[in-house]
Amino acid sequence: MRVAIFGASGMVGQGALRECLLDPETSQVISILRAASGAPHVKLREVVHKDFLDYSPIEKELSGVDACLFCLGVSSAGMSEEAYSRVTYDYTVATANALLRLNSGMSFIYVSGAGTDSTERGRAMWARVKGKTENALLAMPFRAAYMFRPGFIQPLEGIESKTASYRALYKIAAPLMSLARRSAPHYITTTQELGRAMLAAAKRGTEKRVVEATHIREILRQFS
Numbered sequence: 001m002r003v004a005i006f007g008a009s010g011m012v013g014q015g016a017l018r019e020c021l022l023d024p025e026t027s028q029v030i031s032i033l034r035a036a037s038g039a040p041h042v043k044l045r046e047v048v049h050k051d052f053l054d055y056s057p058i059e060k061e062l063s064g065v066d067a068c069l070f071c072l073g074v075s076s077a078g079m080s081e082e083a084y085s086r087v088t089y090d091y092t093v094a095t096a097n098a099l100l101r102l103n104s105g106m107s108f109i110y111v112s113g114a115g116t117d118s119t120e121r122g123r124a125m126w127a128r129v130k131g132k133t134e135n136a137l138l139a140m141p142f143r144a145a146y147m148f149r150p151g152f153i154q155p156l157e158g159i160e161s162k163t164a165s166y167r168a169l170y171k172i173a174a175p176l177m178s179l180a181r182r183s184a185p186h187y188i189t190t191t192q193e194l195g196r197a198m199l200a201a202a203k204r205g206t207e208k209r210v211v212e213a214t215h216i217r218e219i220l221r222q223f224s
Helices: 011-022 056-062 081-102 125-138 164-183 191-204 213-223
Strands: 002-006 028-033 044-048 067-070 107-111 144-149 152-154 188-190 210-212
Touching: 002 011, 011 028, 011 067, 011 191, 028 056, 044 056, 056 081, 067 081, 067 191, 081 107, 081 125, 107 125, 107 191, 125 144, 144 191, 152 191, 188 191, 188 213, 191 213, 210 213
Parallel strands: 002 028, 002 067, 028 044, 067 107, 107 144, 144 210, 152 188
Antiparallel strands: none
């Protein structure tokens, strides 16, 4: 299976990339990113691309893809709705349209977030925009499309968030993480669990098209 990953330099994307490279059923991973990481791996092909609204220059690289794990995203803090929508909605939908045109039988996995507003009418700007993005993806004729809504994500294997404020939060929360995972296990997902669950959904499908935080471990148990 050939998998395309967007946002592999971010915290969630790093976890997804790691699980894909470890997966024996994944033959190649095409990572589309703005700057090459230089990380060597026999399965990994990095494609540097800067315009996430126009994929015509790299169509050849994106052809023959079986699944996409779309992990690209930004925090809405300090952003206008227009600017946030450009990254969250416009980039995602443009990517999905390009991939769908090239690979009609593929799966598309989108990392959204707990609290996303499917009605698109709520007060929280980020939740409305995420909901609009989810709705657009679910309306596309992919072989399968799944919206993952993780809650708190615990980074493992040395993975760190690119956002400084998030790194500080994780550092403070780290001593409490073991206790929190025992008391509320369904609402805390590790980067490893999320990456494995996304990959499992891409390969074998799952009943729920919108995967809430409480369902992520169900997918792992189903395919373990």
